[in-house]
Amino acid sequence: MAEPCVVVATMFAKPGQEELVEKTLRAAAPAVHSEPGCLRYALHRRIGEPGRFVMIEKWASKEALRAHGQSAALREVGAALGDALTGPAEVLVFDALPAGDPELGAL
Template structure:
């Protein structure tokens, strides 16, 4: 991946039983902190309505280097610490290279 390409990340977290509220609070705090990071174009929290313990963060970064800085930043370190012991299994993170096509508003994040 070229360091100037945009990057999309899908991070899925499953709260341990009874820890859903704590996980949501930690993720909401991270959203506010990450929005201030350079290169953050989208960092949006979602919840699976069929599985209320499952949270999904949709991210868009201006570049691979911006994502790399996020990975080493304070906000992610604080989130990792806040989620310690609250997840049923390790976070699943998918890093994707966008392949935009068609209408620019609909064909890419």
Template sequence: MANQVVVVATLVAKPGQEELVEKTLKAAVPAVHAEPGCLRYALHRKAGDTGEFVVIEKWASQEALGAHLKGAAMREVGAALAQALAAPLHAAFLDAIPAGDPGTGAV
């Protein structure tokens, strides 16, 4: 659907804070999955880099994403990681370019 929103969020832990960042992000996943409009929220770690985490997200609408960003789960993550990140979270907002098979050609 054209109004869906795909986000790739990258978080880099300060040295020694990797475990806290992973634990905090993993703990938030069930709550985020239960949020209205959450179509995908998948946590990854950059291969070969224990301190760089990537979350691939898909939201039903910009409104759903906005509610997520203001929601309790993200407030808790922000508070827990306020001193644990090496830099502010980086978010890339993506526009799909449909190509090939609809089931495998888009996130």
């Protein structure tokens, strides 16, 4: 059975582009939520730093994550934000290491 993976993707908006970045990422969420294997796709912004956006994701498998990387939704986000970000997103992929309470100790 495939193991789920967790992704933390961080993006930095150029000054003045924060609203566009937020709007684009929010608009993409419903399409990503419907992708096979998407277990979580949740947008966050760092408190006190309006240009730093973090997407916390959980995918049913690394294969589902790879398919997401080729998805139309992600291509559309890339096209819309190409000039709005300071650089490419930092994408970190993690294997889950559940600990303690099954509900509290894992995403």
